[in-house]
Amino acid sequence: MTDIELPDNPLELARLRDRVTQKLAAAPLSGLSDRELLAASEVNERSNRRGVGVDARLFAEVSQRGAYRLAGSQMPGKYLEGQLRLSARARKQHTDAALSLSSLVAFSGEPLDPTLPATATAVADGDLSLDHVAEIVDVIDAIPAGIPADVKGRAEAELAEVARTLTPEQTRTAGKRILAHLDPDGELTDDTDRARSRGVTLAPQDRRLMSAISAKLTPAARAKLEALLVLWAAPGMNNPDDEQSPSGSSANVDPDALAAAAERDTRSQSQRNHDALEAMWTFLIANGGLGEGTSLSSQLVVTASLDDLESRSGVATTATGTRLPVKDLVEIAGDATPWLEVFATASAQVLYLGRGKRLASRAQRLALFGRDRGCTAPGCTVPWSRTQAHHMPDWQDGGPTDIDHLGGACGGHNRSVSTTPGGWETTILQSGPFTGRVGWRPTGSNEPWKVNHALQPEKILPTFGDRVTESGSAVEKWLSCRIPAPPPGPPVPPGTDVVRYPA
Structure with a gap:
């Protein structure tokens, strides 16, 4: 194969790579021999691994220039999540890779070498994947602060070299052996190391609404x-x-x-x-x-749709974003249950309380929770308990404190709304499938308005038939004096707890 003259412009190279990938994805593979097929697979994987270094350089440049702000993001990590739609795990891996593999620039303007130079070289050679890099980063971060810098550097070089022939899992095992060699008795680990690694992480709820907790506790x-x-x-x-x-x-x-x-x-x-x-x-x-005071974020507040309440089924949402079965609502809501009725029976008069005040009233905040669930910026997952009432237009520009001029926004996105390029502009959508929702787009652009589906994915999902109804729960007795019961279903056998579809 003869050499192909390639462009020098990075954007043109990225577009060319994209076109080559599209061509390769559609190319017939049946004409390749077995050896050629294996060779193509290995070359493609090597290219993907080299791309890890390219991704790291691009993200480091985006971060250092602050170019992510042009995409409406307040932080580099939010750009990865909101614009590139990466998972939390991938976002962390990309961030760690950018910090470890790229040549950054100091505040003085002096270029800095990669913090993991041997790993960066192995990635450039196509020998290490993003998962390899993540394992090496974890091992190096776990080296006690008392270990000399030159010893730490040799450990990184040795681990990067052996990782060229190992899987990520095997790299983790090799890293543990290096750590055991550097600090066999744990005597070099001090309170600073323990404090740096402490943490409790609450994972997202699974399809059964269960949540996993992982933790590293100090002694x-x-x-x-x-x-x-x-x-x-x-x-x-x-x-x-x-x-x-x-x-x-x-x-x-x-x-x-x-x-x-x-x-x-x-x-x-x-x-x-x-x-x-x-x-x-x-x-x-x-x-x-939860504290005294009147802050709604310090109280248990729950919202549920009227359909879910009437059918005694479905899932309610708390102010912190937790989803819980409606049947459990009474048991956990306690004093917050009166706020639930705001969403079942609220009128326009209630929603318009507090007109003319800069701070939204409690009723308005509750109404925003019922509509928005949290920050309304596209892709943002900040729950309602950590949001502010965002004015449209801004308060200083004459925006009234009325529910049809308010929307939930986290502090970062609330501050990002601006009339100058690089910020966001917002509006309450007046037409289309998301009428009444808060729309966002980059200031001064002609892009379509975007709403946040991250907190309400059910709004864009199709309806999958009737809901199930759970009979005999405590919440039915509580609801029966507030909401008319639906027509009774078939008789229930004595002593049987039946789950059936509504009649």
């Missing part, structure tokens, strides 16, 4: 948690399936009652830990853990 935090679990997660304590189960700490419970409850307890230790934590949180909330 002090673990000791406190274990002391609480010994008392709150003891067999028989805080069992939601046993009405006679003692609640709170076992230190304050009659020993005979606890022993009897323990005999009835069939939960695993993991389940007892879960129930103990929930009981602690319930106790904390009931005893003022």
Whole structure:
């Protein structure tokens, strides 16, 4: 194959690469021999891995110039999430790669070498993938601060070299061995290292509305948690399936009652830990853990659609973005349940309270929650509890504090609204499938208005038949005195908890 003259302009090269990829995707593979097919696969993978370095350079340049602002993003990471639609994991990997593989520029204007030079070379050679880079970054970050810089540099070079022949998982194993060699007894790890790696992460809810928690606890935090679990997660304590189960700490419970409850307890230790934590949180909330004051973000506030309430089914949404079955609403909402009725029976008069004031009234904030669920900027996932009431037009430009001129916006997006290029402009859409929603687009552009689907994906999903109805739940009794019940369905066999479609 003869050499092809390539353009020098990076944008033209990127477009050429895109065209080549499209051509390759449509090319018939049947004419290749087995060896040629394997060779094509290996060359393509090498190209993809070299692209990791290209991605890192591009993102580093976008970040250093602040070019992400032209796309309406306030932070480089938000550009990856909002414009390139990367996952949280991919966003972190791309950010780490840009910081580790790229030649950045210091504030003084002096060019800086990549922080992981050997890894950057291996990526440029097409030997390491983004997952390899992520594993190497994690290992290097875990090296104690007390290790000399030259030793840390040799560790990175050795790990990058062996990673050329290993999978990402094998690279992680090799990295653990390097860490064990550098600090075999853990004596070099100090409070600074532990504080740097501490954290608790709450993963998004899955399709069953369950949430995974991952954590790295400091020794002090673990000791406190274990002391609480010994008392709150003891067999028989805080069992939601046993009405006679003692609640709170076992230190304050009659020993005979606890022993009897323990005999009835069939939960695993993991389940007892879960129930103990929930009981602690319930106790904390009931005893003022959310604070006093009038801030809505310090209260439990829940919204649910009228259809879901009337059918005794579906999912409600809390102010922090958590989704919970409607049947659980009464049990967790407590004092917040009156706010639920705002969305079931609110009139225009209620929604227009507070006209002429810069700060939105509580009723208006609640109405915004019911409509917006959180920040309305496209792709933003900030829940309602961390948003502000955004005026359209801005308050200083004469924007009234009326519900049809307000929308939810996080602090960053609220400040990004501007009449100059590089900002956002907003409006309440007056027509189309998203009438009444807040539309966003770059200031001064002719782009179509965009709404935020991240917090309300159900708005763009098709309807999949009738909803199921759960009979006999506590919420039905609570709702029966507020909302007329639907026509009764078929008779339920005695002693049977039936889940059926509405009649």
